[in-house]
Each structure stands twice: as C-alpha cells, then as structure tokens.
Amino acid sequence: MDNKNRDNELREQVRSLLEEDKDLRGYALNADVVEGEVQLQGIVDTLKEKERAAELVRQIPGIKGVANAVSISTDGAITDKNVTMEVNEELAMAPGVDLRHIGASAVGGSGTVVLKGRTDDPAEIEAAREAASKARGVTRVLSQVKIGEEEPSLEDIFHSQVNNDKEE
Structure with missing residues (x-):
C-alpha cells in the first residue's frame, strides 16, 4: 500500500x-x-x-x-480569579489530593495554573495536575510542589537550640 x-x-x-x-x-x-x-x-x-x-x-x-x-475554549473572558476558583474546586473533589498539601493559582491571564505546596507522595502531585487540567480556562499546568519534609529555617534551628539550652 x-x-x-x-x-x-x-x-x-x-x-x-x-x-x-x-x-x-x-x-x-x-x-x-x-x-x-x-x-x-x-x-x-x-x-x-x-x-x-x-x-x-x-x-x-x-x-x-x-x-x-x-x-x-475560554467562552469569553475568564479571569485568573475564575480559573483559580475552578481549579481549586477540581482539586477539592479529586481523590488523592489534600488541599492542606497542594493548592493552585492562575497566573498571567493566559490560563497557566501553578500548583504549589508540599507533599511526600509524587502520585498526589500527578492527581493534582490531572484535576487542574479538567478546569475550564486552563491551558497549561506547572508544578512547583515540593516533595519531602521541609528544611527547618535558621529561625527554627535557633529556637530549638535556645529551648534545649533552657532544659539543661
């Protein structure tokens, strides 16, 4: 053929x-x-x-x-505020996504959504990306979600040392 x-x-x-x-x-x-x-x-x-x-x-x-x-399609003017609201509704309904770990906001007025937060589970990030991609007006999903425990700040380290000093 x-x-x-x-x-x-x-x-x-x-x-x-x-x-x-x-x-x-x-x-x-x-x-x-x-x-x-x-x-x-x-x-x-x-x-x-x-x-x-x-x-x-x-x-x-x-x-x-x-x-x-x-x-x-954006069906007319959809603002970042509208997109953010719809994405967060999708995240709230998504199995495997905990809003205490991952949130989202639209940036730049072009339908780009940024996922932010911290989780120990890479599958939670993928579930959030899937959920965000279902929202109207979203053209791109970027993840800035960090994986693992948060590094303690210098202030946290200082306070823990000060507290330890008092206990001795």
Missing part, C-alpha cells in the same frame, strides 16, 4: 476514533495525516480533553507522531 492510501486509511481511523469517543465526539475535531503524522485541530473545553485526543490517536498502529493544534 502506498503512503497516500495508508495516510487516507489512518485519517479515517483517527476521525472515527474521535467521533466515537464519549468525551470528544461533541467537538467535531478534525485530523489530517501526512506520512503517518497526525495534525489534530479543533476546539475543546479543557486541557484534559486536548490531552485525551492526542493520547487516543497515538494508540493507533501506524501513527508516527501527533501535532496537537487543538485549542482550549
């Missing part, structure tokens, strides 16, 4: 897969295939849906790569 016929066959497989997926079928995403490389286009509501489209397409045998040009 020549490349053109193979690309046409892959294109039909990609389009069919996207149209059958319960989470993506309502978006009428478009896909083109050239030499086994897929170009995805369209608009979805969340970063999670954009990532899902690319993940699904990558599973088709014969696909060499995916250029994900799918846009995320």
Whole structure:
C-alpha cells in the first residue's frame, strides 16, 4: 500500500476514533495525516480533553507522531480569579489530593495554573495536575510542589537550640 492510501486509511481511523469517543465526539475535531503524522485541530473545553485526543490517536498502529493544534475554549473572558476558583474546586473533589498539601493559582491571564505546596507522595502531585487540567480556562499546568519534609529555617534551628539550652 502506498503512503497516500495508508495516510487516507489512518485519517479515517483517527476521525472515527474521535467521533466515537464519549468525551470528544461533541467537538467535531478534525485530523489530517501526512506520512503517518497526525495534525489534530479543533476546539475543546479543557486541557484534559486536548490531552485525551492526542493520547487516543497515538494508540493507533501506524501513527508516527501527533501535532496537537487543538485549542482550549475560554467562552469569553475568564479571569485568573475564575480559573483559580475552578481549579481549586477540581482539586477539592479529586481523590488523592489534600488541599492542606497542594493548592493552585492562575497566573498571567493566559490560563497557566501553578500548583504549589508540599507533599511526600509524587502520585498526589500527578492527581493534582490531572484535576487542574479538567478546569475550564486552563491551558497549561506547572508544578512547583515540593516533595519531602521541609528544611527547618535558621529561625527554627535557633529556637530549638535556645529551648534545649533552657532544659539543661
């Protein structure tokens, strides 16, 4: 089978897969295939849906790569405050995420969300990233969550030494 016929066959497989997926079928995403490389286009509501489209397409045998040009709709002006609120709602509902460990805030007005906090569990960071990507208006999730125990500050060390001195 020549490349053109193979690309046409892959294109039909990609389009069919996207149209059958319960989470993506309502978006009428478009896909083109050239030499086994897929170009995805369209608009979805969340970063999670954009990532899902690319993940699904990558599973088709014969696909060499995916250029994900799918846009995320903001349905008008969504402020950092709105995005932060929605992300924190998603974090609160996410299994495996403790809001005492991880919080989020949107920065820069472009849908970028920064996760902050500290946890001992790397899986909690991934669960938070997943949850944040479900919120409307999020285009990118950056993690600044630290792993492990917090280093004591110089002030903490000083106070512990002072307290120890008094006990002797």
